[in-house]
Amino acid sequence: MRVEELEVSQFRNIERLNLACPGDLHLFIGANAQGKTNLLESLYVLALGKSHRARSHRELIRWNQPAARLAVRIRRGDRLHRLEVRLSERGKQVVRNGVEQRRLSEYIGTLVVVLFAPEDLDIVKGSPQVRRRFIDTEIGQISPAYVYHLTRYKQLVSQRNSLLKELSGRRQADAALLEVLDEQWIETAVPVWKKRFEFVRSLSERAGRIHRAISRGVEELKVLYAPSVDLDEKSSPETWKQQLRRELPRIREQEIRRGSTLLGPHRDDLRLIVNGFDLFAYGSQGQQRTAALALKLAEIELIHREIGHYPILLLDDVLSELDDHRKTHLLETIRDRVQTFVTATSLEGIGKETLERARIWRVEGGTFTELR
Structure with missing residues (x-):
């Protein structure tokens, strides 16, 4: 290109x-x-x-x-x-x-494109929102379907949050509508999760190899996807859907009270682990720079594999x-x-x-x- x-x-x-x-x-x-x-x-x-x-x-x-x-x-x-x-x-x-x-x-x-700027250190030491934006940007460039599902998912979260706020005052009247939104939310969240798991698994493999080379074999980097609900990456999407159908009613009262959707891809994170230690909490600035560089170089490899x-x-x-x-x-x-x-x-x-x-x-x- x-x-x-x-x-x-x-x-x-x-x-x-x-x-x-x-x-x-x-x-x-x-x-x-x-x-x-x-x-x-x-x-x-x-x-x-x-x-x-x-x-x-x-x-x-x-x-x-x-x-x-x-x-x-x-x-x-x-x-x-x-x-x-x-x-x-x-x-x-x-x-x-x-x-x-x-x-x-x-x-x-x-x-x-792959952009690498000084603020990309925030991928390591910044908020979960920064890391979600990082993976969403890169997946979106290689998967138009992901952009569609993510856009639809964000729309449903917004609609669901509005209804949850309304329900705090008149719960019974709109309970059926919330159940409809729940099902739509599940159907859209699952393909977002599936693609993110796949991307992070490939990213971790490549970033780990690059990180070893930069650190001269001294450090081992692993990139882990951390969903806001306990999903088994090896389970099928249908299993995830069944799990979510059980989980949402369990937190219903809490969501209504707070007027917010409390789990889903919009609340997930990445974990960057070097030699068993979380870089966010324990990494030195040098380790954080190395990890950020390894992630960016891994992106380049991954994109080349996906689009040729x-x-x-x-x-x-x-x-x-x-x-x-x-x-x-x-x-x-x-x-x-x-x-x-x-x-x-x-x-x-x-x-x-x-x-x-x-x-x-x-x-x-x-x-x-x-x-x-």
Whole structure:
């Protein structure tokens, strides 16, 4: 998979940019708040139809402008694809090969990206929500069905929570409706759980191997999926459904009292274990950085296995966060396989061999000047 050309118009602080992207390594240098991350964000939005750091698409439109437009031409094997995202006060449009896509599940997956930024350390030390977003983003890019089920699941949780709040005042009147929502919730939650279990199992296998190499065989990493209800991963989906039908009535009064759905994929977590110890509670910063790097490199492998193409790698100011050993492992792993877009405040600390094969731009005030 290769990005061949990127067009950005009225996006963040970038007024207009047309970027040809031959080669595997593209390096963007500049001070903070000049637009480097905005360039990577544009590729992320083109891949997933949404930003990783903005709550509303309106935040992405350049100040005092009515609309923004992003477009990219990519090559997957011997096929060319063109994606376009149009943002305005009226809403957002996503277009693939000239045809507007009504659902994100029909759009996501043509351009696949892996973003690695300093805040990705939060995958290890942050909240469960951060870890859920991590797995949902990656699974969504390789499974349109997952996007559909997850979207439907979130809608049902919202409807169920609203009804639970109402039931605290008039329980009998809507009890039958809650039972209907329960069954719909179960039917949607189970495929989400199934796909997450599969993904985490594959992720753990690959991340463990990579982590051993980075730690020179000293540390063993395991990634475990931690559902909010005691599900046996080896059981069938039908067994899970039966278990949930028993579990929901047991916590009914508690859910009504709190007005909230108390179990399900929206309350699950990941556990990262190194040599038997939980990294969240006991890991050093170095161990946490190694685990985060191993997870990101494992993502690349897993995506390649699933879709037959390597994703585009977006490295947002992370080289300065890694020591020489981790940095070397990262660059050697992706070399000549993964097209990579890198941001950094300077060229300091980047090896001569890496610089010789990179295209380099200076970024200042949203303007991109090619240095070589």
